[in-house]
Amino acid sequence: MITLHHVAQARSFRILWLLEEMGLEYRLRHWNFFDKSLRSDEFRALSPAARVPALEIDGQVLFESGAIIEYLLETRPHLGLLRPPGDAERAAWLQWLHFAETIGQHLANLTQHHIALREEWMRSPTVMRLEARRLEKVLEVVERSVAGHDWLLPSGFTAVDVAVGYGVVIARRFVPPRLLPALDGYYRRIAARPAYRRALAQDGESMIYTRDFYPPPEETQP
Ligand SMILES: N[C@@H](CCC(=O)N[C@@H](CS)C(=O)NCC(=O)O)C(=O)O
Incomplete structure (x- = not known):
């Protein structure tokens, strides 16, 4: 079984969304940016730089979302989501x-x-x-x-x-x-x-971005 380690609204959302696009079965484990759990020995054993995503798959743990995307598409039927070597795109x-x-x-x-x-x-x-x-x-x-x-x-x-x-x-x-x-x-x-909406429904409580918009500070003259 694939397990995705995820923080709501973080880059691990890419993998959550892709798993839904691919129709794969997976378990989702939620972590929190603000309670220091990413610094725990348990999480660092999965992702040594203490970052999400981490993906348990095929008896190994992968971190780095771009690499995970490529690996998932190369190892699973992908319904046209990959452009493999030799493809014009x-x-x-x-x-x-x-x-x-x-x-x-x-x-x-x-x-x-x-x-x-x-x-x-x-x-x-x-x-x-x-x-x-x-x-x-x-x-x-x-x-x-x-x-x-x-x-x-x-x-x-x-x-x-x-x-x-x-x-x-x-x-x-x-x-x-x-x-x-x-x-x-x-x-x-x-x-x-639909896959994006299914992923969003599982994203978890919004803890990082709590406002719709974060304006840059006004420029002031010295
Ligand atoms: N290039 C990496 C970046 C991973 C990354 O920095 N993830 C952020 C969340 S968007 C993180 O876990 N930050 C925790 C921290 O900086 O302590 C990837 O795409 O997987």
């Missing part, structure tokens, strides 16, 4: 799979500043404004792609829409959706997918 598929983490780095910085750093004096308003702008710039790349077709690859929905799509969903809390209309349409197509 292979290079684009790999590019988007890894671009998901370019989006992810800005989300992580913004999440740290707006949420994890609880005291005002710990935060850098400059970094918060800069990261929001840098996130918008990388989202513009996705915007241009999905303006031409429904999903990232012209041939249709694949697992890279799960990898990047998770970032697009979370990014709406930091970049106003009205700035990127094609991306807003992409988000709506994601939100209408």
